[in-house]
Amino acid sequence: MLGILGTGGLGVVAGPAAVLGAEQALQVPPLRVPVDQADGMQRATVILDSYSYTPQHLIVQAGKPVELLLTSITTITPHNFVLRDEAAGLSIERDVSAGKTVTVQFTPTKPGTYAFYCDKKLLFLPSHREKGMEGTLEVR
Numbered sequence: 001m002l003g004i005l006g007t008g009g010l011g012v013v014a015g016p017a018a019v020l021g022a023e024q025a026l027q028v029p030p031l032r033v034p035v036d037q038a039d040g041m042q043r044a045t046v047i048l049d050s051y052s053y054t055p056q057h058l059i060v061q062a063g064k065p066v067e068l069l070l071t072s073i074t075t076i077t078p079h080n081f082v083l084r085d086e087a088a089g090l091s092i093e094r095d096v097s098a099g100k101t102v103t104v105q106f107t108p109t110k111p112g113t114y115a116f117y118c119d120k121k122l123l124f125l126p127s128h129r130e131k132g133m134e135g136t137l138e139v140r
């Protein structure tokens, strides 16, 4: 009796555990953007690829300046970085050509969770955002 229960339990645990492992391998944890002691800037590099931002989730502190180095690692496809929230005073739209690095600076003042994304698209095709090129800026 005990033997049968034990085997059943193992079977149930093995399935979900294997699936979890596969998901975790694809995820990059949120980045708490560090404050540069030299100039007080919250500075991070964000890699742009087709069709992703890495890290995809950034955590910053309100009231302190942020500098993002947007680095494209594509060879042809141009991307951009759009972060817009009128109520929070955020209005950023910057093109990042293939293989280039562009710097954006802003100071978030209002805590909240904001989406950033790439709105590039070719005629009739879905936008890069629709292909998953989207990320989260969390302001605390």
Ligand SMILES: [Cu+2]
Pocket: 051, 078, 079, 080, 118, 119, 120, 128, 129, 133
């Ligand atoms: Cu794009």
